[in-house]
Amino acid sequence: MPGGAGVRRPDHQTTTQAPADLTAEAVLAPYLRAQAADFLRSLRLHREHSAPTDPGARGAEEAASALRRSARRISGSLHTFRSVLDPVWADQLRTELAWLSGTLAREHAYSTRLVRLLDALHRLSGAALPPARAGGSATPPRPTAPGSSSGAASGAAGQERAALGVGAARAGALLERQLTLARTRAHSAALQALGSSRFHAVADAVALLASEVPLAGGTSAPVPEALLEPAERAEQRLLGAVAALPPDERAEPYNEAQDAPWHQARLLLRLHRYAHEVVLGAPDPVLTGAGQALDLHRDAAEAASAAAAAARTPRIAPATAYALGVLHADQRHGVEAARGAFREAWPYAAAVTAP
Amino acid sequence: MPGGAGVRRPDHQTTTQAPADLTAEAVLAPYLRAQAADFLRSLRLHREHSAPTDPGARGAEEAASALRRSARRISGSLHTFRSVLDPVWADQLRTELAWLSGTLAREHAYSTRLVRLLDALHRLSGAALPPARAGGSATPPRPTAPGSSSGAASGAAGQERAALGVGAARAGALLERQLTLARTRAHSAALQALGSSRFHAVADAVALLASEVPLAGGTSAPVPEALLEPAERAEQRLLGAVAALPPDERAEPYNEAQDAPWHQARLLLRLHRYAHEVVLGAPDPVLTGAGQALDLHRDAAEAASAAAAAARTPRIAPATAYALGVLHADQRHGVEAARGAFREAWPYAAAVTAP
Numbered sequence: 053m054p055g056g057a058g059v060r061r062p063d064h065q066t067t068t069q070a071p072a073d074l075t076a077e078a079v080l081a082p083y084l085r086a087q088a089a090d091f092l093r094s095l096r097l098h099r100e101h102s103a104p105t106d107p108g109a110r111g112a113e114e115a116a117s118a119l120r121r122s123a124r125r126i127s128g129s130l131h132t133f134r135s136v137l138d139p140v141w142a143d144q145l146r147t148e149l150a151w152l153s154g155t156l157a158r159e160h161a162y163s164t165r166l167v168r169l170l171d172a173l174h175r176l177s178g179a180a181l182p183p184a185r186a187g188g189s190a191t192p193p194r195p196t197a198p199g200s201s202s203g204a205a206s207g208a209a210g211q212e213r214a215a216l217g218v219g220a221a222r223a224g225a226l227l228e229r230q231l232t233l234a235r236t237r238a239h240s241a242a243l244q245a246l247g248s249s250r251f252h253a254v255a256d257a258v259a260l261l262a263s264e265v266p267l268a269g270g271t272s273a274p275v276p277e278a279l280l281e282p283a284e285r286a287e288q289r290l291l292g293a294v295a296a297l298p299p300d301e302r303a304e305p306y307n308e309a310q311d312a313p314w315h316q317a318r319l320l321l322r323l324h325r326y327a328h329e330v331v332l333g334a335p336d337p338v339l340t341g342a343g344q345a346l347d348l349h350r351d352a353a354e355a356a357s358a359a360a361a362a363a364r365t366p367r368i369a370p371a372t373a374y375a376l377g378v379l380h381a382d383q384r385h386g387v388e389a390a391r392g393a394f395r396e397a398w399p400y401a402a403a404v405t406a407p
Numbered sequence: 408m409p410g411g412a413g414v415r416r417p418d419h420q421t422t423t424q425a426p427a428d429l430t431a432e433a434v435l436a437p438y439l440r441a442q443a444a445d446f447l448r449s450l451r452l453h454r455e456h457s458a459p460t461d462p463g464a465r466g467a468e469e470a471a472s473a474l475r476r477s478a479r480r481i482s483g484s485l486h487t488f489r490s491v492l493d494p495v496w497a498d499q500l501r502t503e504l505a506w507l508s509g510t511l512a513r514e515h516a517y518s519t520r521l522v523r524l525l526d527a528l529h530r531l532s533g534a535a536l537p538p539a540r541a542g543g544s545a546t547p548p549r550p551t552a553p554g555s556s557s558g559a560a561s562g563a564a565g566q567e568r569a570a571l572g573v574g575a576a577r578a579g580a581l582l583e584r585q586l587t588l589a590r591t592r593a594h595s596a597a598l599q600a601l602g603s604s605r606f607h608a609v610a611d612a613v614a615l616l617a618s619e620v621p622l623a624g625g626t627s628a629p630v631p632e633a634l635l636e637p638a639e640r641a642e643q644r645l646l647g648a649v650a651a652l653p654p655d656e657r658a659e660p661y662n663e664a665q666d667a668p669w670h671q672a673r674l675l676l677r678l679h680r681y682a683h684e685v686v687l688g689a690p691d692p693v694l695t696g697a698g699q700a701l702d703l704h705r706d707a708a709e710a711a712s713a714a715a716a717a718a719r720t721p722r723i724a725p726a727t728a729y730a731l732g733v734l735h736a737d738q739r740h741g742v743e744a745a746r747g748a749f750r751e752a753w754p755y756a757a758a759v760t761a762p
Contacts, residue, residue, distance in 0.1 A: 363725065363726075372728075374718045375732060376729055380733055380736075
């Protein structure tokens with residue numbers, strides 16, 4: 053893709069924002085040390101808020117979220133800039149950080165998925181409408197015309213709405229039961245992980261990283277722009293993945309088989325965003341926007357899967373299954389909308405570092 | 408709405424296309440006579456194709472469709488131009504033509520609704536996808552990235568698709584049973600109507616109309632532009648109804664309560680289109696396009712209702728209900744898309760008669 057979203061311009065001159073001396077020692081090491089310090093601070097906060105005397109579950113959640121944020125950035129940087137780091141150390145820490153952030157992410161994911169699905173059910177069953185909107189005050193006057201059947205139509209609409217209402221309430225209760233159970237299990241797993249010796253080893257490794265970054269033997273001498281090549285490879289992988297995304301000429305919102313390349317693009321965009329942060333010293337708001345569209349894509353796709361999974365519960369009432377079908381389709385349209393939002397954000401992201 | 412879709416320009420000068428002498432005798436009477444002749448010709452064709460010796464059900468359908476087409480145009484013109492016609496005669500014939508075209512329309516409506524819903528189920532359950540698209544040949548290469556879970560995601564997708572497939576087949580069979588029964592009943596009702604003395608009275612009235620149009624007593628003397636005022640009233644009613652359509656800022660595809668003003672706009676657009684045909688002597692392709700969007704709106708809304716109604720069938724399997732829920736949501740998104748298509752067509756329709 054010409055004129056990409058990148059850290060270099062197509063003519064292979066560095067962008068004006070990039071520091072001139074892009075060595076691991078000058079740029080990557082301070083970045084990793086700062087992220088490691090954030091990680092340790094979040095860990096301390098999480099421990100304080102998780103103490104039995106502390107009432108703030110909210111504080112613990114925020115600390116866990118900050119912990120994952122640093123873990124993702126360290127892990128992503130170890131992946132992208134592996135060539136300028138001690139590779140054995142980088143691979144090992146990256147694996148452990150992926151385990152940790154994956155374990156911590158699950159509880160949050162189930163919790164936001166439930167909120168998303170209950171909100172959608174509320175909206176779909178019309179209960180979210182304030183009485184003023186549901187009532188007739190905003191209805192335009194109806195001039196008579198031959199063959200008008202609007203009276204019959206609105207009667208049927210009311211019936212449909214009511215039918216969905218009963219099923220929606222049951223579907224909501226079913227999803228709440230299933231996702232709350234999953235979240236509780238994820239919470240226990242996260243607590244268990246945070247108390248494990250495996251976790252303590254990770255925390256120790258990050259504490260070491262906060263003071264000293266293990267660079268590769270051969271590259272300890274400053275090589276100007278040593279980080280550009282790996283950052284560009286990360287960008288190229290992303291551009292390749294975006295270019296290979298299935299075309300949306302003919303929107304097929306229920307084609308879950310097409311989700312995988314989109315999920316892959318999300319992960320590659322994240323790596324590119326972090327590499328961009330390392331090289332240019334600050335996050336790119338346009339890449340952040342494109343990333344949020346892909347996060348929404350993932351959320352909608354997983355919420356749709358949860359609705360479909362709930363519909364496979366044995367012995368549910370047809371009304372419940374019907375509401376779950378409506379909900380599944382609604383979330384799949386959310387997937388489609390997120391793809392559209394990404395495509396809209398993307399050309400802008402590509403153009404932002406152009407001259 | 409300034410600069411409307413109309414037969415007059417906003418400064419109240421007639422458009423260049425309009426004939427100068429817009430009297431009932433010069434313009435409306437020939438139009439009604441031509442439509443009446445079409446009606447009688449279609450009726451003859453329908454009788455020929457409905458004879459037991461004729462194998463062509465297709466020919467009978469086409470003739471019925473042409474019959475309804477003329478009946479709608481006569482009925483709409485009697486409504487719009489009532490003031491220049493014998494009002495008692497106009498009201499009575501209009502009522503009878505509305506009964507006739509309503510009765511004849513039902514069989515066709517059930518038949519197209521079934522095709523629409525079965526096509527949608529086919530598309531939703533993925534059976535319509537050729538193997539090359541469903542397979543992996545178009546899948547982009549997957550670079551490794553930390554925390555990738557795309558493998559698990561596509562497994563779940565396959566499961567969802569298979570779950571929908573079973574339910575979709577059952578839902579299709581259920582809809583086929585219900586809508587075929589409804590269509591058969593509508594067919595019997597149409598045959599009964601066409602053999603009734605009530606229908607013979609309508610056919611006699613139309614036969615009279617083909618030779619002589621009963622004009623209002625006071626307006627038999629030519630009054631230039633006598634048709635413009637009623638045609639403009641029809642336009643104003645349409646413009647008012649379109650302006651009063653609920654805003655789509657916040658799309659609520661499942662809000663069936665908002666369908667009624669859209670159905671009303673469809674009927675008013677039809678009246679305006681026919682008035683336009685009378686006054687300007689030819690259909691306006693832009694109004695035709697806008698009308699087709701509103702026809703699609705009606706079709707999608709009624710298909711969604713049929714899916715919801717099928718889901719209320721007692722003792723259906725949860726998988727069937729789930730597929731009907733997905734189908735309902737899909738058709739409601741079709742409603743939303745049709746509204747968007749109408750809004751896109753509309754400003755063009757407004758501009759087409761502007762200088």
